[in-house]
Amino acid sequence: MGEDDVRVWLVERTYSDDEQNLIILVYATPDGERYLRKERALTSFSDDRPTEAAIDADPGNLGTVEDLDEREWYAEEAARMQAEHDPDDHV
Template structure:
């Protein structure tokens, strides 16, 4: 993807609305843009790896409006980028 934007995993949460749904949030290193992905868990033994970063289409990114959340995402994305190669998984 030539015009892609690198985003880093900053948050993993369980959905309040649906059981067995994990929400993965990726953000740009400046914390200003984010991408949410949902993953359904198929069983208790579901141990799929999670990519630490993605090359995302800029049109699919949202804008992080909350200044505190933007700072948190920037800290988390920077830490992930410092600790991992872009192709690493957790």
């Protein structure tokens, strides 16, 4: 973790409607104000890449959550993940 990195927690995992085999992961800060979106393409049925409960991200890669309802939901999900998992847990 770089000294300026920010810990973000997994708050959403969805499968893309537009492309097959694409998983979209959204991680957010505990206050729900900033987020990181990651896209992961599954290359085969045996593709086994773990998803961690939390990751450390460069602040420059984080977007701002403008929608207040979404911000609140992200904060609730981040708090739930923090309470139920260690950052390096695979979820």
